[in-house]
Amino acid sequence: MHAIILAAGMGKRLKELTKNTTKCMVKVNGVTLIDRMLHQIDKQQLSRIIIVVGYEGQKLIDYISTLGIRTPIVYINNPIYDKTNNIYSLALAKEWLCKDDTLLFESDLIFEDSVLEALVSDPRDTLALVDKYESWMDGTCVKLRDDDSIEAFVPGKNFKFNEIKDYYKTVNLYKFSKYFSKTHYVPFLEAYQSALGHNEYYEQVLRVITMLDDSEIKAKRLEGQRWYEIDDIQDLDIAESIFTPDKDERVKLLQGRFGGYWRYPKLLDFCYLVNPYFPPKRMKDEIRANFDTLLTEYPSGMRVNSLLAAKNFGVHQENILVGNGASELIKSLMECLAGKTGFIRPTFDEYPNRYDREDSINFIPNNKDYSYTANDLMDYFGGKNIQNLIVINPDNPSGNYIKKAELIRLIVWSKEKNIKLIIDESFVDFADEENSTLIDQKLISANPHLYVMKSISKSYGVPGLRLGVLASGDTVTIAAMKKDVAIWNINSFGEFYMQIEEKYKKDYMVALGQLKAERKRFEAELDRIKGIRVIPSQANFVMVELADEISPKELLKTLLIKHNLLIKELTTKTNGRNYLRLAIKNTKENNILILALKSELE
Numbered sequence: 001m002h003a004i005i006l007a008a009g010m011g012k013r014l015k016e017l018t019k020n021t022t023k024c025m026v027k028v029n030g031v032t033l034i035d036r037m038l039h040q041i042d043k044q045q046l047s048r049i050i051i052v053v054g055y056e057g058q059k060l061i062d063y064i065s066t067l068g069i070r071t072p073i074v075y076i077n078n079p080i081y082d083k084t085n086n087i088y089s090l091a092l093a094k095e096w097l098c099k100d101d102t103l104l105f106e107s108d109l110i111f112e113d114s115v116l117e118a119l120v121s122d123p124r125d126t127l128a129l130v131d132k133y134e135s136w137m138d139g140t141c142v143k144l145r146d147d148d149s150i151e152a153f154v155p156g157k158n159f160k161f162n163e164i165k166d167y168y169k170t171v172n173l174y175k176f177s178k179y180f181s182k183t184h185y186v187p188f189l190e191a192y193q194s195a196l197g198h199n200e201y202y203e204q205v206l207r208v209i210t211m212l213d214d215s216e217i218k219a220k221r222l223e224g225q226r227w228y229e230i231d232d233i234q235d236l237d238i239a240e241s242i243f244t245p246d247k248d249e250r251v252k253l254l255q256g257r258f259g260g261y262w263r264y265p266k267l268l269d270f271c272y273l274v275n276p277y278f279p280p281k282r283m284k285d286e287i288r289a290n291f292d293t294l295l296t297e298y299p300s301g302m303r304v305n306s307l308l309a310a311k312n313f314g315v316h317q318e319n320i321l322v323g324n325g326a327s328e329l330i331k332s333l334m335e336c337l338a339g340k341t342g343f344i345r346p347t348f349d350e351y352p353n354r355y356d357r358e359d360s361i362n363f364i365p366n367n368k369d370y371s372y373t374a375n376d377l378m379d380y381f382g383g384k385n386i387q388n389l390i391v392i393n394p395d396n397p398s399g400n401y402i403k404k405a406e407l408i409r410l411i412v413w414s415k416e417k418n419i420k421l422i423i424d425e426s427f428v429d430f431a432d433e434e435n436s437t438l439i440d441q442k443l444i445s446a447n448p449h450l451y452v453m454k455s456i457s458k459s460y461g462v463p464g465l466r467l468g469v470l471a472s473g474d475t476v477t478i479a480a481m482k483k484d485v486a487i488w489n490i491n492s493f494g495e496f497y498m499q500i501e502e503k504y505k506k507d508y509m510v511a512l513g514q515l516k517a518e519r520k521r522f523e524a525e526l527d528r529i530k531g532i533r534v535i536p537s538q539a540n541f542v543m544v545e546l547a548d549e550i551s552p553k554e555l556l557k558t559l560l561i562k563h564n565l566l567i568k569e570l571t572t573k574t575n576g577r578n579y580l581r582l583a584i585k586n587t588k589e590n591n592i593l594i595l596a597l598k599s600e601l602e
Contacts (some may be wrong), residue, residue, distance in 0.1 A: 008054025024107035054081025153207035275461035277511035326468030339387030401539025
C-alpha cells in the first residue's frame with residue numbers, strides 16, 4: 001500500500017499565510033500540516049508516498065527533504081495548478097493508483113492518529129472516511145445505507161438543510177484498492193475529465209460510481225475521533241485550540257472564545273448557562289418560517305422594542321430598556337453609577353469588572369456554601385457608607401437565593417439608606433418560589449432607586465439572540481441609557497422573538513418545571529459521587545465543592561481532553577478553593593457528565 005497526497009492548491013482563502021508558501025506549509029501550533037501528516041503516514045510503513053505539487057512546488061519539495069521521512073517519496077508536478085481543480089491533480093497520479101492499494105489524502109487536513117488507524121485497520125479494501133455531519137462542516141456530504149454503502153454523494157450546491165440529520169461529511173481521506181482503481185475509479189476519472197474538463201473535483205467521480213449496482217466503495221464512519229479541515233484563518237484558529245499538545249493551552253484557548261462551541265466536534269458545554277428546555281419546537285419553527293424577512297429587513301428602533309418589552313413584562317414603556325444581551329445594559333448602567341458600590345463575592349464578574357476597584361466594597365460570606373441572607377447584607381453594608389449595592393439573585397456561581405419577601409425588606413432598607421439597589425434576576429425564574437420576579441410596575445414606581453436586570457438569553461434559552469432587559473422607576477436613567485446604546489442595538493430576530501414570546505408563556509412554564517425536576521435529579525446524582533459535595537441551587541446551574549485532594553483545574557483538563565466536556569472551575573473566584581460550577585442541561589447530556597465524573601473520581 002502507498003499514499004497519495006494532493007498538495008498543488010494555492011489556498012487563497014488563507015490570504016497572507018499562503019502568499020509565498022503552499023497551503024500545507026501553514027503551521028498549526030508551530031508544526032506545518034505537511035510535517036504532521038507525513039510523520040503520521042510514515043508510521044504506517046507504506047511502500048511509498050506520492051505527492052502532487054503545484055503552487056510553490058519546489059519550496060515544498062525542499063522543505064519536505066528536511067523532515068527526515070523514511071518512506072520513499074515520489075513527486076508529481078501539476079504545472080497548471082492555477083487553472084485546474086483537484087481532479088486534474090489526481091489524474092496526474094492515475095498510474096500510481098493502478099499499481100498498488102492507495103491511501104488518498106488532501107493536504108489541508110489535520111487529524112489525530114486514531115483517524116488514520118481507523119481507516120487502515122478496517123479490513124474492507126475500498127473506503128471513504130466519513131463523520132456525522134455537524135454545523136461546522138463544509139463541503140461534500142454523503143447519505144448512507146445501513147450496510148455502509150453510499151446511497152448518494154451530496155455536493156455543496158445540492159445540500160438540503162432540512163436533511164442534515166441524514167448527512168455524513170466526507171473527511172477527504174480514502175482507501176482505494178488497486179482493483180477498485182483499475183476497474184472503477186481510473187476509467188470513470190478519464191471519462192469524466194474527457195466530458196467535463198479539468199476544473200472539477202475528484203469526488204464527483206465517486207458520485208458517479210456510487211450510482212452503479214456494485215460500486216465497490218463503502219463508508220467508514222468515525223466515532224468521535226478528532227479531525228479538522230483548514231480552509232481559512234478561522235479554521236486555523238480552531239484547529240490550534242483542538243490540536244495543541246499543551247493541555248493548559250488548550251483550556252486557555254477554549255475559554256478565551258467565550259462561546260461559539262458549535263464549531264468544536266462533539267464538545268459538550270457545561271460552562272455557559274442556558275435553559276435547555278425552551279424555546280419549544282413550534283416557536284423555533286415560527287422563527288424559521290420568517291427567516292427570509294428577518295434576515296433582509298431592518299429591525300425597529302429603541303422606542304418600538306421598549307414597547308415590546310413593556311408588553312411582555314407588564315410595565316410602562318418608559319420604565320424598561322432592551323439590550324443586546326444583559327451585558328450591554330450592565331456596561332451602560334455601571335457607567336451611570338457613582339460613589340462606593342457594594343458587591344457580594346464570588347459573583348458574576350461583569351458587574352465588578354465594570355467598576356473602579358478603589359470604590360468597590362466586597363462582602364464575602366463566611367461559610368463553605370457562600371450562602372447569605374438579606375439580613376447579612378444589611379448588617380455588613382449598613383455601616384459602609386455605600387451609594388450602590390449589586391445583588392445577583394439567585395447568585396452566580398453559588399446559586400444562593402433570597403426569597404422575594406426578604407428582597408422587599410432589602411429594597412425598603414436601601415431606600416431608607418439612599419442606596420441605589422441593582423438586583424439581577426437573570427436566574428430567578430428557575431427558583432422554586434412562585435412569582436418571584438421584581439419586574440412589577442407598582443414595585444418599581446414606588447422605588448425609583450431599584451433597578452432590575454434580566455438576561456432573556458439565560459432564562460429563555462436563546463443566547464444567540466442576545467437579549468436582556470432593565471426595568472426601573474428611575475425614568476431619567478432609563479432614558480439616558482436608551483440614548484447611550486445604539487438605536488438598532490438588537491437585530492430583527494431578537495425583535496421578532498419579543499413579538500411572539502407572549503404566545504408561548506405556557507410552554508415556558510412547562511420548561512421551567514422540567515428544569516427544576518432535572519436539577520433535583522442532577523444534584524442527587526452528583527451528591528453520590530465520591531469527592532463531590534453539592535451546594536443546593538435555585539438556578540440552572542449547581543456549584544459543587546471537591547475534596548481537598550482533587551484539583552479543579554486538573555479535573556477540568558481531564559474532562560476536556562478525555563471526555564470532550566467543558567466545565568467551569570472556580571479557583572480564581574473562590575481564592576483557590578476547590579469549587580466547580582456545572583450548568584444543568586437535559587437528562588441525556590447531564591448523564592454523560594455524571595458518568596465522566598464517576599470514571600475520574602471513583
